[in-house]
Amino acid sequence: MTDVQRVQVAPERLERWLAGFARRHPQPEPVVTPDAVELVSPDGARAWIETPWGTTSGDDPLADLIATATRPRRLGALLVRRNSHAIGIFDGAELIRHRVGRHYVQGRTKAGGWSQQRYARRRGNQAERAFGRAVQDAAEILVPVAGTLEAMILGGDGQAVRTVLADPALAALGPVVARHQHSVLGVPDPNLRVLRDSLPTFRAVTIRLNAEARGGAEN
The missing domain is CATH 3.30.420.60 (eRF1 domain 2)
Structure with missing residues (x-):
């Protein structure tokens, strides 16, 4: 993977970040992998959201991602x-x-x-x-x-x-x-x-x- 930038987002701001990504790059499709949730937009934009706490194959992977990231531990x-x-x-x-x-x-x-x-x-x-x-x-x-x-x-x-x-x-x-x-x-x-x-x-x-x-x- 080349020409990739990394950003750090506080868990409490993740939902807002995802909404902003969807505004800038409409209709992103979430793809769940073992260590990330990948967002793929028709305009070519891609984001890989790392999931060190694991991923889920539920009906709403983004909601599950937010819940997992923000859960108190x-x-x-x-x-x-x-x-x-x-x-x-x-x-x-x-x-x-x-x-x-x-x-x-x-x-x-x-x-x-x-x-x-x-x-x-x-x-x-x-x-x-x-x-x-x-x-x-x-x-x-x-x-x-x-x-x-x-x-x-x-x-x-x-x-x-x-x-x-x-x-x-x-x-x-x-x-x-x-x-x-x-x-x-x-x-x-x-x-x-x-x-x-x-x-x-x-x-x-x-x-x-x-x-x-x-x-x-x-x-």
């Missing part, structure tokens, strides 16, 4: 970088429990030789302790309720997130992560504000538009 959140982490549980739009931690991890050095090696070991030990505290908080907050979570919001540094999730203490989160595949959000150093902001970013609906559909597209 219970989600866990794990945001990790070397210097900080944020753990949380969202029940719908409400952050019902959270914990934030900050850590001191030295920056990189340009020194060479033995000094650089000692510095690297010290930095590695600091990062290991920081990730250990993230594991502890996730084990206390997320693991006990893992069976009630529909998905996990993952954010921060991808390697840091994978390192934390690989700890055996968080094995119960593995099925939750696998249930709803989503890329790690590139959030800044986690804090409470970043944690709260991760929810609308995670829930946003991704729509791909071809060249014919982009003229005057709303987002």
Whole structure:
């Protein structure tokens, strides 16, 4: 697929976006695929609305799409970088429990030789302790309720997130992560504000538009 633009639409604005698409490109026909609902208009405009929560073959796929996208869900959140982490549980739009931690991890050095090696070991030990505290908080907050979570919001540094999730203490989160595949959000150093902001970013609906559909597209 070439010359395609991606837009992000909040679930609460999806119905309005679909109505706008139909005004600009009359009589779009919805086609349901395993991971998207495709809109095909006679004027050549096409939109692929990604459906990470699954699709349905019901009589009104667009109504089902809106209902699925807007349904309140219970989600866990794990945001990790070397210097900080944020753990949380969202029940719908409400952050019902959270914990934030900050850590001191030295920056990189340009020194060479033995000094650089000692510095690297010290930095590695600091990062290991920081990730250990993230594991502890996730084990206390997320693991006990893992069976009630529909998905996990993952954010921060991808390697840091994978390192934390690989700890055996968080094995119960593995099925939750696998249930709803989503890329790690590139959030800044986690804090409470970043944690709260991760929810609308995670829930946003991704729509791909071809060249014919982009003229005057709303987002």
